[in-house]
Amino acid sequence: MKIVVCIKQVPGTNKVEIDETTGVLKRDGAEAKINPYDLYALETALRLKEKTGGTVTAVTMGPDQAIDMMKESYMMGVDDAYIFSDRTFAGADVLATSYTLAQGIKAMGDFDIIVCGKQTTDGDTAQVGPAIAEYLGIPHAAWVSGISDIDGSGIEITQEFVNIRQTARVSLPCLITVEKDIFTPRLPSYRLKEETKDREVHILTFADFADQNKAHYGLKGSATSVERIFPPETAGSQIFLDGTAVQKAGELINILHEKRYI
Numbered sequence: 643m644k645i646v647v648c649i650k651q652v653p654g655t656n657k658v659e660i661d662e663t664t665g666v667l668k669r670d671g672a673e674a675k676i677n678p679y680d681l682y683a684l685e686t687a688l689r690l691k692e693k694t695g696g697t698v699t700a701v702t703m704g705p706d707q708a709i710d711m712m713k714e715s716y717m718m719g720v721d722d723a724y725i726f727s728d729r730t731f732a733g734a735d736v737l738a739t740s741y742t743l744a745q746g747i748k749a750m751g752d753f754d755i756i757v758c759g760k761q762t763t764d765g766d767t768a769q770v771g772p773a774i775a776e777y778l779g780i781p782h783a784a785w786v787s788g789i790s791d792i793d794g795s796g797i798e799i800t801q802e803f804v805n806i807r808q809t810a811r812v813s814l815p816c817l818i819t820v821e822k823d824i825f826t827p828r829l830p831s832y833r834l835k836e837e838t839k840d841r842e843v844h845i846l847t848f849a850d851f852a853d854q855n856k857a858h859y860g861l862k863g864s865a866t867s868v869e870r871i872f873p874p875e876t877a878g879s880q881i882f883l884d885g886t887a888v889q890k891a892g893e894l895i896n897i898l899h900e901k902r903y904i
């Protein structure tokens with residue numbers, strides 16, 4: 643089975659600078675670490691490989707400095723690692739990030755399952771995984787808290803929502819985003835560090851991608867731009883919407899209009 647795991651570098655410190663003109667995080671040269679939620683995605687991918695055989699390939703979109711994170715993934719048991727890195731990808735919002743990751747994964751060839759973390763600790767949107775699946779035209783399940791079975795055609799997963807636990811079988815190829823605590827992440831191994839110290843981390847650039855329209859990537863491919871960054875107000879109450887998906891979407895749009903968010 644070909645398993646792909648998406649891991650992202652996030653600031654390892656809260657002293658992060660913002661570019662005042664663009665509202666973009668200054669990531670170059672900033673102290674960085676693997677997104678904590680992605681340790682659970684990595685562990686899930688490695689456990690799936692232990693059950694089914696095959697390979698685990700880690701991918702990230704980001705600057706070349708992500709190489710250290712990718713080498714760390716080798717120390718945990720990942721077989722192969724790719725960084726999608728190019729000036730064209732800079733300044734990407736969720737839309738452009740997901741598109742770039744989907745294009746990069748396509749450029750790597752076939753896959754059976756993609757595993758993402760539930761969310762990141764910097765962007766924190768929890769949208770990238772589902773958006774990659776949409777761009778690849780494959781099914782996805784988000785917030786997966788358990789896996790009961792996997793075979794060549796599908797995976798059985800459990801999702802925990804506020805008052806509901808749901809089990810489902812999702813056909814392969816598919817994408818899942820996993821909750822923290824699905825498994826306990828393993829530590830990097832000294833033995834694997836020695837064994838993989840000369841293993842290459844592949845870099846794919848814009849030139850390697852099938853879609854050569856630069857307007858789909860980076861700042862140009864982003865539908866949103868950051869105007870201001872500030873601590874969020876604490877939510878005073880929660881509203882639960884009833885009805886069909888269409889009714890709930892309609893009601894949600896009305897609420898957002900009333901509050902002048904859209």
Ligand SMILES: Cc1cc2nc3c(=O)[nH]c(=O)nc-3n(C[C@H](O)[C@H](O)[C@H](O)COP(=O)(O)OP(=O)(O)OC[C@H]3O[C@@H](n4cnc5c(N)ncnc54)[C@H](O)[C@@H]3O)c2cc1C
Binds near residue numbers: 770868
């Ligand atoms: C409106 C808006 C504008 C933004 N503009 C900019 C900008 O101009 N410049 C900028 O640097 N950032 C920008 N960001 C942040 C940037 O969009 C996010 O870093 C990126 O979209 C990932 O989103 P996220 O961190 O919310 O990921 P989430 O959706 O929370 O991540 C879920 C999972 O997806 C996977 N994943 C996410 N990102 C990556 C990645 N890069 N590589 C591999 N796997 C990944 C991981 O498995 C992760 O656990 C913007 C964000 C928003 C919301």
